[in-house]
Amino acid sequence: MSILELQRVSKVYGEGDTEVDALTDIDLSVNRGSLVAIMGPSGSGKSTLLTIAGSLEEPTSGDVIIDGARVRGMSRNDKARLRRRTVGYVFQDFNLLAGLTAVENVSLPLELDGIPMKKARSKGMAALEGLGLADRAESYPDQLSGGERQRVAIARAVVGERSLLLADEPSGALDSVNGESVMRMILTACHGGVAAVVVTHDAKLASWADRVVFLRDGQAVDETLPPPSPEELLNPDVPKPSLS
Amino acid sequence: MSIRHSLLALLSEGPKYGFQLRQEFETSTGDVWPLNVGQVYTTLQRLERDGLAQSDDVEEDERQKNYRITEKGGEELSRWLRTPPDLSEPPRDELVIKVLVASRLPNVDVFDVIQVHRRYLVQLMQQWTRMKEDESHFDLAFALAVDAELFRLDSVVRWLDSADGRLRRVSLESVESTMDSTFALPSNRRRTGARR
Ligand SMILES: Nc1ncnc2c1ncn2[C@@H]1O[C@H](COP(=O)(O)OP(=O)(O)O)[C@@H](O)[C@H]1O
Ligand SMILES: [Mg+2]
Numbered sequence: 001m002s003i004l005e006l007q008r009v010s011k012v013y014g015e016g017d018t019e020v021d022a023l024t025d026i027d028l029s030v031n032r033g034s035l036v037a038i039m040g041p042s043g044s045g046k047s048t049l050l051t052i053a054g055s056l057e058e059p060t061s062g063d064v065i066i067d068g069a070r071v072r073g074m075s076r077n078d079k080a081r082l083r084r085r086t087v088g089y090v091f092q093d094f095n096l097l098a099g100l101t102a103v104e105n106v107s108l109p110l111e112l113d114g115i116p117m118k119k120a121r122s123k124g125m126a127a128l129e130g131l132g133l134a135d136r137a138e139s140y141p142d143q144l145s146g147g148e149r150q151r152v153a154i155a156r157a158v159v160g161e162r163s164l165l166l167a168d169e170p171s172g173a174l175d176s177v178n179g180e181s182v183m184r185m186i187l188t189a190c191h192g193g194v195a196a197v198v199v200t201h202d203a204k205l206a207s208w209a210d211r212v213v214f215l216r217d218g219q220a221v222d223e224t225l226p227p228p229s230p231e232e233l234l235n236p237d238v239p240k241p242s243l244s
Numbered sequence: 245m246s247i248r249h250s251l252l253a254l255l256s257e258g259p260k261y262g263f264q265l266r267q268e269f270e271t272s273t274g275d276v277w278p279l280n281v282g283q284v285y286t287t288l289q290r291l292e293r294d295g296l297a298q299s300d301d302v303e304e305d306e307r308q309k310n311y312r313i314t315e316k317g318g319e320e321l322s323r324w325l326r327t328p329p330d331l332s333e334p335p336r337d338e339l340v341i342k343v344l345v346a347s348r349l350p351n352v353d354v355f356d357v358i359q360v361h362r363r364y365l366v367q368l369m370q371q372w373t374r375m376k377e378d379e380s381h382f383d384l385a386f387a388l389a390v391d392a393e394l395f396r397l398d399s400v401v402r403w404l405d406s407a408d409g410r411l412r413r414v415s416l417e418s419v420e421s422t423m424d425s426t427f428a429l430p431s432n433r434r435r436t437g438a439r440r
Contacts, residue, residue, distance in 0.1 A: 039366070041409065187377070203401040204394055207369035208377075214359065222359050224367045 002065075003163050003195035004030040004053055009062035011048050011218075022048040023218045026062070030195045032163065035187060037206035038199045040215030046199040047168055049215070053197060054087045054166050055079050067163055084113045087164045088157025092172035096141040096149060096156075103128060103137040106156045113160075127155040131185055147178035151185060158189045165189055165196040171205060183208040247280070247287045248296075252313060252321040255297055259312035262288060266307075296320050339400065343407055354411055362404050369397050 011023040023045045030036050038046050051057040052064060055071045064071040067086050071079065088109075096105045107124030111117055128137050131151045141149055150170065157165050165186060171179035183205050186196050198209065206212045214222040247269070254260060254268050266284045285306040291297040296317035299309040313321070339361060346357040376390050 041405065184377075201405075202398075203366050203369055204373075204398045206366060207373040207394070209370070212366050212370070214363070222363055224363055224370060 001032050002029045003032050003067055004028070004197065005063075005065040006049075006053060007063040007065070009049075009052060009059045009064065011045070011052060011057070012060045021218050023052070023059070026218075026220055028053075028213065028220070030164075030197055032193050032195050033190050034211070035190045035196045035198065035209045037209035037212045038197060038215055039201060039203070039206050039212055041201070044215040045218040046215055048218075050166050050168050050197065050199055054089060054164075055083060081113075084109055085160065086162055087166060088159075088162045090150070090153045090157045090165070090167035090170045092169040096152060098141055101138050101140055102133065102144065102148075102152045102155075105141070105152055106159050109156065110160050115160075124155070124159055127159040128152070130188075131155050146174055147181065150174060150178070150182055154182065154185050154189070158194060163194055165194050167196065167198045169200055170198060171200070171202070176204065179205055246324075247283050248291065249321060249324045251284070251287055251291060252296060252317050252324075255311055255313040256318060256321055259310055261307070262305075262309050262311065263307040265311065291317065340403075343404070347411055355408060358404050358408050358411075362401060365397050365401050365404070369394055369401075372397075 006026050006028040009023055009026040009028075010021070013020045013022050026049060028036070028049075038049060040046050048057070052059050053066075055064060055066065055074075058072075066082060069082060071082070074082070096102075097108070100108065103121060103124045106127050107117075107120040110120035110123055115123075125134065125137060128134055131154060133148065133151055133155065136144060136148055136152075139148075141152070144152065154165075154167075154170070157167070167186065170186070171182045174182065179202070183198075186198060187208055190196050198205070200206050211226070212224040213220050250269060251265060254265055260268070262285060265288065269284055288297065288299075288306055288309075288311060292299055292311075296314055297311050298314055299311045301309075303309045342361075343354065343358060346352045346354040372390050372394050376387060
C-alpha cells in the first residue's frame, strides 16, 4: 500500500525573470515498508521534493497524497495534524531543541498532539530504546555525539505510529560508520512498516535503499532497477557481484 | 593477495600442519577472494626453500608436515604488510575512456552515457550493501572486503558526478560563446577566438 504518492508534481519559485523550475512533473509512489533514495547534484530539487512530500510546502501543480489523504484543499489545521501524526522529518542539522533532554525531544511531537505527558514520555523512551539510546535519554543535545544526536532525531521522527519518514541528507556531517548506522536505523523503521524517502548525494548511503531515483534539474531522469528476485539469484546465468 | 603472505600470516599464529593451512587458507579468504587453493603446498615448499618457514622433515607428505614460521619469515610478513602497493600509475580505466570518447562525439549525449554508468554502479552498490545488511551472519573479514568494494565503486560514482558537472559547465560556456559570436561586435568575436 502506498503511503506517499506524488502525482505530476511541479514547483516554480519566483516569477518572470527570476522564475526557477525547481521540480517538473514528478511522479513518485512509496509503499509501506520501502526505502527510496533520491540522488542528484546540488540544486536539482531534492529538498524541494522532500518539503512538498511532507506538506510543508505547496506544489505549484500536481497532487500529494499522504497515507491516502490528498493534501490539496486541506485546512492548515488538518495539515498540521497530518504532519504531527503521520510524517517524521530528519534534517541534516538534526534540529534538536537544546533545552530539552533526548527523551523530551523525542516525546515533544506527541505532547503537541495532545497525548498526556506520561504516556508521551513512555512512547519516547520506547523509540529511544529501539535505537539503542535508552541510556542517553536524560542527556541534553550538547552532551551527545553527532551520531547520537542523529539517532535521537530519527527516534523523534518515527515516534508514535508515524508511517512516513522523510530525511534530507541525514548523515550530513557524520563519518561513514555513523552514516551507515543511520541508514540501518531507517531501514529498521521500514521493516516495521514505515515508508521512507532519503535524500542524499552519497551513493554509499543511497545503496541501502530498495530504489534510487535520480533527480536532475527538477526532473526524475532515471531510477535503479528493482533488485533481483530470489529465483534470479539462484540462476547461475545471472551475474552476481564478486570480489576479484 | 599473495598466497605466500597469507600463509606466512597463518603461520604467525603458531605452527600448523599442511592440511590445516590449506583448510584455514580456504576459509579465511575463499569467501571473498577466490584463490587457487591448489597452490598451497607448492607455496609451502618455496617458503621452506627460501628460509621463511621450517618443517619437521619426518614426513614425506606436505599435508602431514608441521610448519612453523622462521624469524626471517616474520620479518618478511611485517615488511609486506607495511609496503604500499604501487598505486602511482593510474590504471587504464575503461569507464574513463568511454566518457572521454563520448564527450568528443557530436552525436552522443555524454550526460546520458554518464547516467547509464552511474545507475549501473549504484545498482552494484545496492547488491553489495544488501549482503552486508544481514548482521546475523556477520563476518568481519567479509564486511571489510565489502566496504572496500563499496568505497571503490563510490569513488567511481563521484568521479562521474564531477565529470558531469565539469562537462555541463563547459557546454554552458560554449553556448554562451556561440551567442557572443552570433550577436556581438567583431572585436568580441576576435577575443572569443583568441581564447581558444
Ligand atoms: N524558497 C526558494 N525560493 C526560490 N528558489 C528556491 C527556493 N528553494 C529552492 N529554490 C531553488 O530551487 C532549486 C532546487 O533547490 P533545492 O530543492 O534546494 O535543491 P537540492 O536540495 O537538490 O540542492 C534551486 O535552483 C534553488 O535555488
Ligand atoms: Mg538540499
